[in-house]
Amino acid sequence: MIRLPSGERCQHFVSLDSTNEEARRRARSGEAGPLWIVADHQAQGRGRRGRVWQSKAGNLFVTCLLTPNRPGTERAQLSFVAALALHDALSYFEEGLAARLRCKWPNDLLLDGVKLAGILLESEGDWVAIGLGVNLAEAPENVERPATSLCAALGRKIDPMACLDVLSLRLQARRAQWEEFGFEPIRNDWLMRAYGLGGAIDVRLDNRSLMGRFAGLDRDGALLLDLPDQTQKRITAGDVFPLTKGA
Template structure:
C-alpha cells in the first residue's frame, strides 16, 4: 500500500504540481464541525465505495483529503453546505443552498498523468448522470479541460488534487460541483468566462444532491471500469463525441499568453490540440474562452 504523504495539488491535464501545507488534526475537525448523515449507499451503489454525507464542511476536497488515511477504499464525500469551496487555480467559490458539492477520494493506479486523465472520466460520468436523471434531450456538452455546459452555460466544474511524490499519486481527490438549484452570483465569475447556469433554472427540474450523488457514483464506476480495462483511448473518443466547440475557433489562455485556433481534439495525454496559423499546438493547461463568452 502506498505511503500517505503531505498534500500537493495536481492540476487537471498535466498542470504543474504546487506544494501546499499538509492537513493536520483531522479528528478535531470531524468531531466539531461535521455531522455524518449516512455512510451506506443505496441499491446499485458501487461495491467497496464508501458514502459520507455531511451537513457542512469547509470544502469537500479538504475533508476527503483528511479522511483519506482512515479509509480502506474509495469514498464519496457530499456536503449540504460548503463554507470554503474553491475552483481551479485556488479561486474561491460559494455554493448556494441545494447545489451539489462532493468529492471522490481514491488511490489511483499509475502516475500523475494517469490520475489527471480521470478528469475526463469524471466529465463523462457527469454527462451520463445528467442524462439518466433528466432525459436524453438535455443539451449538455463537455468543455475542456473540466467543465460541463448546459444550454451553453456552465453547469458543473471538476477539480483534482493529489498527495504523492516522485511522479506517483498516492491519494487522488476529484472534487465536483453542480449547480442543481441555483447559479452562483455572476460576481464570482471571471470576466469573459462562460456564464453560470443551474439545472433547475434551465429545465425546471428539482434534483436533490443525494439523488445526484447516487447517479454520479454509479456512472463514474462504469466509466472508470472502461478506462481500467481498455485504457484512455475509448474515454478520449467518448469525451470528444460530447465536446463543446469541436472544430470551431476558440482561445486558450495560460497566464498572460493567449493562443487562438481551431479546436481539433485532445491527444493521448488529454492536452488540447489547436490548429493555429503557426501550425498544430498541444496545450496541456489553460483556461478556454469561446467567442461571445
C-alpha cells in the first residue's frame, strides 16, 4: 500500500483503456479528487495529439484527478508542476540522477537527452487530469523518437507503486508551491532543469516549422523563440527538436 498525502486516494487497476479516460469518467460522475488512478496495463494509452503510448509491463501509467485551487486560465501550468514533481520523484532513487534528468517543453522528461516520460494534461469544467507515463522498466519500440528506461540507466527496476509513493508526495509539494505562490517559482525551477535552453531548436507546428533559439518561457509557460530575423515568437503549442544541446 502506498503512503498517499492526507486527503488523497488511489484506485489501482490491473487493466484500463487509459488512466486519463477513467479519470474523465470519474470526474463526469462527480468525483473531485485528488484521486490517483493507476493501471498495470493500458489498452488504449495515449500521449499528446492522440499519439499511441505503448503499455510495457513494469512501467508506470497513472493519472491524478484533481480540482485545482487556481483560475482555469492557469491550469495548463500544471504540466510544468507535474514535470518538476516527476523530476523530484525520480531523483530520489539514485544519487546524481537529478543532473541527468531534463524537462523538455512542453511535457516530456528526458534522461541523458532521451525521452523517459511524458505528461498528458486534460481538463473539462473544474477538473484536471494529469496523466503520467514513465518508462521504469522498458522503453517503447518502433517509435518516432528514441526513448529509454530508468532500468537501463540504473541497472535495476523500480516498482511502479514505489515510484507512485514518492511521486504523490512530490506532486503535492509542487502543487502547494504553485497554488500559494503562482507560476513564477515553478517557471524558474523548470528553466533550471530545461533541455536545450539557449540552444538552437526546431519547433514543428501544425502546418510549418520554425527554427531559432530557445530563449525561455513566457510568464504563462509559452515557449519564447528568438528567430533569425531578430524578432521573438511566442509558441503555445508544438513539438520541439533541439538542434544543439543548451545548458
